[in-house]
Amino acid sequence: MKKHSKLLFPLTALVLAMPFSSLAEVKEVTLLHTNDIESVYEPVDAFWNPDISRIGGIPYLATLIHETRAEEEISFLFDAGDIFTGSLSKQTQGKLAFDLYSAMGYDAIALGNHEFEYGWQTLKAVMPRAEYPVLNANIKFEENDAPFAQPYNIIERDGVRIGVIGVMGIDAFYNTMWKGNRQGLTIDNPTEVVQYWVDQIHDDVDMIVVLTHQNKTAPMQTDKEADPEVQRGFDEDYAMAGALKNVDVIFGGHSDHGLWEPAVHPETGTVVGLTFGQGKYLGYTKFEVNTETNQVEFVEGKLIPVESDELERDARTGQLIDDARAAFPELSETIATIDATAYRRYYRESNIGNLVADMMRDEAGADIGMISSGSIRVDLNQGPVTLENVMNVFPFTDKLAVVSISGAQVKELLEYSYTLPYGLAQFSGIEATYDSQRPEGERLISLKINGTEANDDKQYRVATYSYAASGGDGYHVFAEGTPVSEGDKVMNVLIDQFKARKNVEVPALGRQVDVSR
Numbered sequence: 001m002k003k004h005s006k007l008l009f010p011l012t013a014l015v016l017a018m019p020f021s022s023l024a025e026v027k028e029v030t031l032l033h034t035n036d037i038e039s040v041y042e043p044v045d046a047f048w049n050p051d052i053s054r055i056g057g058i059p060y061l062a063t064l065i066h067e068t069r070a071e072e073e074i075s076f077l078f079d080a081g082d083i084f085t086g087s088l089s090k091q092t093q094g095k096l097a098f099d100l101y102s103a104m105g106y107d108a109i110a111l112g113n114h115e116f117e118y119g120w121q122t123l124k125a126v127m128p129r130a131e132y133p134v135l136n137a138n139i140k141f142e143e144n145d146a147p148f149a150q151p152y153n154i155i156e157r158d159g160v161r162i163g164v165i166g167v168m169g170i171d172a173f174y175n176t177m178w179k180g181n182r183q184g185l186t187i188d189n190p191t192e193v194v195q196y197w198v199d200q201i202h203d204d205v206d207m208i209v210v211l212t213h214q215n216k217t218a219p220m221q222t223d224k225e226a227d228p229e230v231q232r233g234f235d236e237d238y239a240m241a242g243a244l245k246n247v248d249v250i251f252g253g254h255s256d257h258g259l260w261e262p263a264v265h266p267e268t269g270t271v272v273g274l275t276f277g278q279g280k281y282l283g284y285t286k287f288e289v290n291t292e293t294n295q296v297e298f299v300e301g302k303l304i305p306v307e308s309d310e311l312e313r314d315a316r317t318g319q320l321i322d323d324a325r326a327a328f329p330e331l332s333e334t335i336a337t338i339d340a341t342a343y344r345r346y347y348r349e350s351n352i353g354n355l356v357a358d359m360m361r362d363e364a365g366a367d368i369g370m371i372s373s374g375s376i377r378v379d380l381n382q383g384p385v386t387l388e389n390v391m392n393v394f395p396f397t398d399k400l401a402v403v404s405i406s407g408a409q410v411k412e413l414l415e416y417s418y419t420l421p422y423g424l425a426q427f428s429g430i431e432a433t434y435d436s437q438r439p440e441g442e443r444l445i446s447l448k449i450n451g452t453e454a455n456d457d458k459q460y461r462v463a464t465y466s467y468a469a470s471g472g473d474g475y476h477v478f479a480e481g482t483p484v485s486e487g488d489k490v491m492n493v494l495i496d497q498f499k500a501r502k503n504v505e506v507p508a509l510g511r512q513v514d515v516s517r
Helices: 013-017 058-070 087-091 095-104 120-129 170-175 190-204 235-243 315-327 351-364 387-393 407-417 490-501
Strands: 026-034 075-079 108-110 139-141 152-157 160-168 185-187 207-213 249-251 271-273 281-290 296-305 334-338 368-371 383-386 399-406 426-428 430-434 444-449 459-465 482-489 512-514
Touching: 026 058, 026 160, 026 249, 058 075, 058 095, 058 281, 058 315, 075 207, 087 095, 087 315, 087 387, 095 120, 095 315, 108 160, 108 207, 152 190, 160 170, 160 190, 170 185, 190 207, 190 235, 207 235, 235 249, 235 271, 249 281, 271 281, 271 296, 334 490, 351 368, 351 399, 351 426, 351 459, 351 482, 351 490, 383 387, 387 490, 399 407, 399 490, 407 430, 407 444, 407 459, 426 430, 482 490
Parallel strands: 026 075, 075 108, 160 207, 207 249, 249 271, 368 459, 430 512
Antiparallel strands: 026 281, 139 185, 152 160, 281 296, 334 383, 368 426, 399 459, 399 482, 430 444
């Protein structure tokens, strides 16, 4: 299919009489894959799944990987990017993440946007720690077009040669990375770049795998697998699968979408797989590979849940995490307890959103607190809450800012939120009803602020994060208001609030009611 080897020695009459296909060796090859694990070191409460109590956690994923590979004749392990983020990753400047993936036995990973969180210079310096190829073929330096990372790698195991190429999506590069972290870099069309490298290597390998970090940006919601409303799909991967020639598999990332069974493009036969992210599932795909004709047949595929309570904690990855925490002991300090799981909703009011907004409002002494759903990066499990847990909720450098806006502008703010640009904004100090099915700009039905009907002419103080206060994330109404103050980092505000409250009660829902549901 991709190449044909030449026969170098004369064959006997018996062999000449045999069909050519019988000379070839067909091998079963298992490809395991993950994406968007994003430093989820510990299991999370699987509150949406009655059959699983806790799910994920890198040491438990590691055990599942080792157990699964032990049962397979030939296996390879890949990741489609976003291995950084969170407090431990930040404290180690990404070193811990690269070491963990080495310990788990990855054969190659692609770069995700989160790997650039500490600037490309830091990433470039830390990448050599990896005991596996770190791939990207379409990010390059502006001044000389030199590639930022290794474009591809050929991995051989038990007589099977796999070519692996990594790419990032253009939207992921420009719209999910702070420009200062990518200054001096540019990006080329991922599909065109992949095809270029496929043409270079396909005659030398038995199959080709592409690791992509594209598709629409992921919603911040742990149970996205159970909520079709927030699922982002895999349009870019599917379009790429139909456009490329001689590609057998695409393992995708960035959208945090998942496929319970891989999709097979009807025109090209290219297989596409994604895992929902956060290390909750291990992607499993099996193929039959003819190493003479390079014919690749897809056999089966699935997602294997990382059922944390049914798996042993892997010693090596567990020790790496423990050592990192020991180096920064303050992160393991229990600063509060929480009475229930505080979880995210991207397009709906969430209890963790209410909690964070309450804390921001209380700290600022404001009338209203507001945080975007996309800014809340993790859930909080019921029980003890450590400093590390809280730092991971809002791991950004934004400060707590207070802006004065009129009641009419508060309504404008809510109308913008109800278009769901970065999910539904989460609020404290309001009671609102809205109809998500009405035309944009006409969705807000009623609004009370601190128990009183909103007054269009009255000024209200809104506590939010400094990026939004400056008009960022499309919250232009704040830029039209009057700045009142800018305080400590939001992260530090949340830490102080958790410490002060000690026994934290998760707020009830009901502040924003969609009457159409």
